[in-house]
Amino acid sequence: MIFSRKRADGGRHARDERADVLDSHEAAGPARGPYDMSEAPDDVQRLDLGSLHIPAVAGVEVRVQADPQGVIQQVVLVHGDNALQLGVFAAPRSEGIWDEVREEIRQSLFSDGAAAQEVQGEYGPELHARVRTPDGLTDLRFIGIDGPRWMVRGVYQGAAATDPDVAGPLATCLDGLVVDRGQEAKPVREPLPLRLPREVADQAEGDGTAPAPDGA
Template structure:
């Protein structure tokens, strides 16, 4: 399911950025790294820092070099997939992305409607899968030169109070955009923490030494997209 189109009015790369201060501090996240409150334990994935919330499982899919391809948080039967992409300095892109997401879901036979949520206009969708229909709630949060796309799946998509810790994680999320010029909608780079990456490399080395076959690993995809988890 391709979500981020390279067409449209934001298709060109951003101009060389000039660092600027955020106009006002946010009272609730997702936060830009310049606004993030201190004293919070977070899992540092590079451009995305996820607050450590007891009761939430963080599932990270990464390639051989520790490049993170997908981040999914779990609370019971509900999940939250997080995607963070570059955005232009002048305006947010969620309105445009929302149209692309809606068109993609509809083309796959999904039932779709827009609703007002805590972050503005969101999408509610029921998408067919081989194991039956799946409910999704998709929110977009525009920040200073970035956008977070949050894809809730399962009971939380219909009843947010059924998995309140996932909402807490989204509100505490920190985005470190960096100062590099990037094409609009380009996923910001994510990586495993050094200690986790080192453990993974050691485990692979031990498996190779023991003559065990390792499963093939996908190359990192430049445009990750939320998929219903059947």
């Protein structure tokens, strides 16, 4: 299923350095996203996928894999030859989990025969790795952003995996991403629920297709 979003979101949010992500969320509000639902600007058109609200950015396709009940298994943003896979997970209020998750990813890659290099990125520490796939060697860049009781994990592929400066519209989507954590208690690291918009799920169930949302 492919959702194509063609409208711009009014420009990329100003970049800031967040030495302590959790503290910045407790302040007046971050200069850019990913945003908590309680802090998100309301003047941006977004695709509501439940726990993730993805801003409409020119030229970016939102591709999802969903089961027959409309529960999304995977979200990938695509722009040209670059892609950004997104996931969102429950986290404790008191501390972030990206440091721990990042180390587990590094160990998993090592077990699969791939070395990962830790690099300081604009969101903090990230992992760069080259893995073997059926299509050959592929570069990956893993990023994590801790928010209030949630963590967003992104995986860049394509040239954006080795050169963040070419991430372009995909980075704009990440900057404008909104997380709707909800109030219910959830185990730490449990994926937050993602669902197709109701009208899209109904249409897909009716005729087996998934049209682009209105305004695409």
